[in-house]
Amino acid sequence: MEKEYDVLIVGSGVAGLYAALNFEPQVRVLMITKREQTVCNSMLAQGGVAAVVDTEHDDYRLHIADTLIAGGYQNDLHALQILVTEGPKDVLRIMEHMDVDFDRVGEQVQMTLEGGHSRRRILHHKDSTGREMTEKLYAAVKKLPNVTLIEHTQLSRLTPVPGGFWATLLQDGDIRQVACSYCLLCTGGIGRVYPYTTNSAIATGDGIALAYELGARIKNLHYVQFHPTAFAADEGRERFLISEAVRGEGAKLLNAAGEAFMTRYDERGELAPRDVVSRCIIEEAQRQGSEKFYLDIRYKGEAFIKDRFPMIYARCLEEGVDMTKDLIPVFPCQHYLMGGIDVGLFSNTTVDRLYAAGECAHTGVHGLNRLASNSLLEALVFSRRATYDIARRMRHEPSGVTAPPPAVDASGKPLPPGIRTRIRGIMQKAWFVKPDYAAAREGLQIADDILRDLHTGGYALSADYVEANSLATVCKIIMEELLEEEKQGDPRMADNR
Ligand SMILES: Cc1cc2nc3c(=O)[nH]c(=O)nc-3n(C[C@H](O)[C@H](O)[C@H](O)COP(=O)(O)OP(=O)(O)OC[C@H]3O[C@@H](n4cnc5c(N)ncnc54)[C@H](O)[C@@H]3O)c2cc1C
Numbered sequence: 001m002e003k004e005y006d007v008l009i010v011g012s013g014v015a016g017l018y019a020a021l022n023f024e025p026q027v028r029v030l031m032i033t034k035r036e037q038t039v040c041n042s043m044l045a046q047g048g049v050a051a052v053v054d055t056e057h058d059d060y061r062l063h064i065a066d067t068l069i070a071g072g073y074q075n076d077l078h079a080l081q082i083l084v085t086e087g088p089k090d091v092l093r094i095m096e097h098m099d100v101d102f103d104r105v106g107e108q109v110q111m112t113l114e115g116g117h118s119r120r121r122i123l124h125h126k127d128s129t130g131r132e133m134t135e136k137l138y139a140a141v142k143k144l145p146n147v148t149l150i151e152h153t154q155l156s157r158l159t160p161v162p163g164g165f166w167a168t169l170l171q172d173g174d175i176r177q178v179a180c181s182y183c184l185l186c187t188g189g190i191g192r193v194y195p196y197t198t199n200s201a202i203a204t205g206d207g208i209a210l211a212y213e214l215g216a217r218i219k220n221l222h223y224v225q226f227h228p229t230a231f232a233a234d235e236g237r238e239r240f241l242i243s244e245a246v247r248g249e250g251a252k253l254l255n256a257a258g259e260a261f262m263t264r265y266d267e268r269g270e271l272a273p274r275d276v277v278s279r280c281i282i283e284e285a286q287r288q289g290s291e292k293f294y295l296d297i298r299y300k301g302e303a304f305i306k307d308r309f310p311m312i313y314a315r316c317l318e319e320g321v322d323m324t325k326d327l328i329p330v331f332p333c334q335h336y337l338m339g340g341i342d343v344g345l346f347s348n349t350t351v352d353r354l355y356a357a358g359e360c361a362h363t364g365v366h367g368l369n370r371l372a373s374n375s376l377l378e379a380l381v382f383s384r385r386a387t388y389d390i391a392r393r394m395r396h397e398p399s400g401v402t403a404p405p406p407a408v409d410a411s412g413k414p415l416p417p418g419i420r421t422r423i424r425g426i427m428q429k430a431w432f433v434k435p436d437y438a439a440a441r442e443g444l445q446i447a448d449d450i451l452r453d454l455h456t457g458g459y460a461l462s463a464d465y466v467e468a469n470s471l472a473t474v475c476k477i478i479m480e481e482l483l484e485e486e487k488q489g490d491p492r493m494a495d496n497r
Helices: 013-020 060-070 077-097 129-142 206-214 244-248 276-289 302-307 309-317 375-395 419-430 437-456 463-488
Strands: 002-009 029-032 147-150 153-161 164-171 174-185 224-233 252-254 291-295 326-336 340-342 352-356
Touching: 002 013, 002 375, 013 129, 013 375, 029 153, 029 326, 060 077, 077 129, 077 375, 129 147, 129 375, 129 437, 153 174, 153 206, 153 463, 174 206, 174 375, 206 340, 206 352, 206 463, 224 244, 276 291, 276 326, 302 309, 352 375, 419 437, 419 463, 437 463
Parallel strands: 002 029, 002 174, 029 147, 174 352
Antiparallel strands: 153 164, 164 174, 224 326, 252 291, 291 326
């Protein structure tokens, strides 16, 4: 590994990979990923990517309007316009030049519908769109001579120095320091701060905690999306998602008595936005005194189900549920983060030379609640825009780090067990579908105690330490935001029903 790079990209999901593909060939890029390249939320995306590519039947204004409705009109309109109007070009580019294979009917790309969309505008690859995109973008990145990609390498510290940063990396138990002129954080979401989540194991909010420690502005971190229909397994932290597209294709949501109930709460029924469906489930659970809920798509027939949802069908079978014959047990769980490291329209954070894109960033496009399939689009559009700004600065400003690397003492004792469990307990109590402000007050004190101990307890610098610190930092910020929200009034109460 060289010691100095123009750009360090942290993360190899769709945001990181697409950024790497947008740099000029003379830009020296180091891309790191803390586990295997395949472990990321991008690989898990099922439903698809939303884009107005069929301008005969769809319109940018409709996509913007749908996103505003889902987001409770709290979206950043300028960023949203950029997302919707620039996104289709990125989607067509990955399809035409990077071999991403979206499903077709004959020559035409096949569009599907998802909750909150007023038009069929979701491009998909069966029910494993994220895997298809990630694998194809990864294959394209591997061909780039200017990009070095290293797995099992975790960013643990970022030290700003004149001309850039020193990055402290944990690699197979060793510590390495590399210098970079610019750093682009594409570290993904925070799902692992909850006991149950659809997110992959990497989603511990590392980039957000690192940026926060550097003084970057963090915005709306408590804008967490709970997916209404995760597979309700008896065990395991990572919940398998029953994609929105299953409801898009007509599946009914049933309560414990086998009754469809959604239209009693919302005229849009099963296709209401996610936060609305999640709240309806929680209200119905309270009404009926049971947390048992099901999706029913059996009437579509075996051939359709197996062809349209091969991955979901196979995963359900592994859990002993044949969705062509059985009801699928579902319940809400943490799914997506709308807030994050606050960025401008070129993904620039409030810290010089630090950029963020993808799920870790807050561009403002989603507002209170993300419209389905807008996040892969956001990862493409705003990671590309980060590269424009970095390239512009590289042309006009001197770069290169001359300061020596900071001293790092990694020695210390191992972490005691139980920290993550305590943090997850706080989150589930204070903020699951509906906020509990009293629990947030108590949770903030505990999170502060945990962080104090982490910072003064003499613990060794390890992957475990970095993630525990990230989770505790994320938890603390969310508790603080919830308490601020208590003063201002819960914006979800003026919801989008
Ligand atoms: C089950 C599921 C289904 C979804 N379905 C859809 C969908 O249909 N449509 C849609 O638009 N969106 C969907 N999403 C959301 C979407 O997949 C994500 O928002 C998006 O893929 C995030 O991409 P990303 O590149 O920002 O992060 P990720 O793909 O999560 O990548 C994060 C990367 O950061 C790395 N990393 C993290 N911390 C460190 C560190 N300290 N050091 C080094 N590397 C680090 C990780 O190793 C990883 O490579 C879904 C999400 C899930 C979980």
